[in-house]
Amino acid sequence: MTAYAHHSPQRAAGLTTVVRARLNRPPPPLPRADGALLKAAGAILLVAAAATAYALYGHRLTTAPVTQFQPARVGEVSLLVPQDLAGAEHEDSERVVGMTRLRLDWPSFGPVTAQSRRKLLVTLSPPDKVNEPATQLSVYARFLTPTVWSNPGGLVVRGFRKGSPYEGDELYVSVPDGRGFAARCPVNTGPAPLDELCRVTFRHRGLDVNIRFPRAVIADWELMVGGVRRTIDGMMR
Structure with missing residues (x-):
């Protein structure tokens, strides 16, 4: 009982250190395949947004008459x-x-x-x-x-x-x-x-x-x- 009581504070301190280390650890990197998939999805969204903007405003910009x-x-x-x-x-x-x-x-x-x-x-x-x-x-x-x-x-x-x-x-x-x-x-x-x-x-x-x-x-x-x-x-x- 005496030895266990003597070592319990040290064990508690060690456990706290381990928990803190795990909480502060950055998330593991995504697998290469998942990262590539996310990049491709982002590119598709950007292209779609650009196409929508051109459809809405590009025609106006290119065909708006200039008063002479x-x-x-x-x-x-x-x-x-x-x-x-x-x-x-x-x-x-x-x-x-x-x-x-x-x-x-x-x-x-x-x-x-x-x-x-x-x-x-x-x-x-x-x-x-x-x-x-x-x-x-x-x-x-x-x-x-x-x-x-x-x-x-x-x-x-x-x-x-x-x-x-x-x-x-x-x-x-x-x-x-x-x-x-x-x-x-x-x-x-x-x-x-x-x-x-x-x-x-x-x-x-x-x-x-x-x-x-x-x-x-x-x-x-x-x-x-x-x-x-x-x-x-x-x-x-």
Whole structure:
């Protein structure tokens, strides 16, 4: 009993040392075959992740269109016109020197695409006195009928007399005097003419701006005019 009691603390200390050594011992290395298998699985996962990322984003990166610009000068105003707003290439030969034409999607004011339901045809030209609001209204006034009726969008409508240069059109003007907006539209005789083009011309920052637009959007004339103004502002240099 005495010898056993004498040696038990030493045995306990030795056992503790062995346990500690085993706890701190690093795990045994994986067999070579298992390690190779894990490496192969990791490589497969990396390749799969790369393929997924390319499928989701690679196409966008490689095919995203780069906006190109073309310089233009209209009167005293210099412009930098996005190519995709300037119309198709086959229309270049129809451009008049000193003018710039734009084709805008409605209502986004972006490029016209195959999905565009309506479009705005905009012509920018040097300022001309005949396009000043007061001059336009004085010319129209000589041919208007006395009948006046209201239209959505806060506009009033006047007809033109038969035999006048504007027979077959109606004049849509903003109140009270038409200086904010005055557009001529074909007389609406049924559903089909709704997509016939109205015409409005106004002055903006040294340019005469003519817009041809579908009659169906005339109630949104303030949105249309404001959007075209902002588009032009973005092109000025």
